[in-house]
Amino acid sequence: MTRVRFGMLPFAVLAMVATGCGTQRAGDVADAYHRSHPTPTGISKQSAPTDFPCPGESPSAAPKPTPDTPVPTTPPTDHYVENHGFMVPFPLHGQLRCDGLVAVKRIQQALEPLRRRGDFAPESTHSALTALGYTAGAVKVYQSGPTGVGFLIDASRMCVEGTMDRASTHANTFDGYPDHPGCDRPSGGH
Numbered sequence: 001m002t003r004v005r006f007g008m009l010p011f012a013v014l015a016m017v018a019t020g021c022g023t024q025r026a027g028d029v030a031d032a033y034h035r036s037h038p039t040p041t042g043i044s045k046q047s048a049p050t051d052f053p054c055p056g057e058s059p060s061a062a063p064k065p066t067p068d069t070p071v072p073t074t075p076p077t078d079h080y081v082e083n084h085g086f087m088v089p090f091p092l093h094g095q096l097r098c099d100g101l102v103a104v105k106r107i108q109q110a111l112e113p114l115r116r117r118g119d120f121a122p123e124s125t126h127s128a129l130t131a132l133g134y135t136a137g138a139v140k141v142y143q144s145g146p147t148g149v150g151f152l153i154d155a156s157r158m159c160v161e162g163t164m165d166r167a168s169t170h171a172n173t174f175d176g177y178p179d180h181p182g183c184d185r186p187s188g189g190h
Contacts, residue, residue, distance in 0.1 A: 054098035091175035092158055100158050100173030106132055111169045120149045152183055159183030
């Protein structure tokens with residue numbers, strides 16, 4: 001008889017565990033966490049990077065630092081942003097942002113004669129960009145449709161990417177990607 005009772009013990013434990021499953025809501029977990037781990041007072045938060053108007057830029061054009069994002073009280077139901085955050089490049093701030101604006105202007109001026117002539121050969125674009133002082137290995141150029149070209153420059157202190165087609169030349173700068181060396185867009189994260 002004792003063997004039967006001990007044999008029933010695992011089933012009884014399993015039954016108790018199974019009946020408790022699914023009774024706790026996602027918000028309950030977050031609420032319990034925040035009650036047991038309150039935000040300490042007197043701890044300074046990391047300050048937002050300082051941006052200022054760059055030479056030739058109006059004061060209202062300088063990007064405003066974003067306020068700290070509040071911590072959600074419930075876990076997110078859609079994890080797209082969380083799962084793809086590794087593909088969102090870091091913006092440039094401070095003097096480096098100003099240097100990036102100068103780089104974009106120089107690149108657009110160098111590529112504009114090619115665009116006006118309708119020269120969208122990757123070799124021509126590569127030559128124009130290396131003539132600005134970027135090393136040949138740091139410049140990647142690729143065909144973008146029948147009448148366009150795209151480029152990516154690893155300028156060591158910043159990344160510059162852009163496109164040129166019949167309508168315009170577009171370029172922007174950024175400060176790399178999370179958890180990824182280099183300027184090329186990562187294909188996988190963790």
